[in-house]
Amino acid sequence: MHARRIGLLLLLALSLAPAVQAGIERVDLQVEGMT
């Protein structure tokens, strides 16, 4: 019974954890000579 409850709590925690989406989010450039 306890094991089942812990399992359910773990599943809940995993589903609520913010997922990190793969990929580039932004690219920052520092440039010189721009007018």
Next chain:
Amino acid sequence: MQQHLGRLDGVAKVDVNLLNGKVVLYPKTDGTIDPTKVLKATYDSGVTVAEMTLTASGRLTRDSQGGLVFQVAANQSFPVKPNEASHELERLAGSGAPMELRGRLYQKPPGKKKFKTTEPLRLEILEVLKKN
């Protein structure tokens, strides 16, 4: 330059600040930005890139020689330049743990004017923003 960069594949938006020389590119939700093409397009528009950094999410893996690689998409990864931050993350390589990083991909070498597109871009990890 804004038009040059805005035409690149995978680029949704380009913010240019003329006062401080900072340019920010945001990708399309379904696209992939190629940093090498960004560097080339910037030089082609007549300005010099002093530094390029990126913020990305992905996983650390290893290449065939055992070097650390940051995989941001199935078809896009960057070899990691060893530094203090990368040493701390070595143990996570291959674990599949997702993370969000900010890293430097390019810094203009002193005295050198033009970026060569043949040079592979290596990611120097500056900070870990999020780890799962």
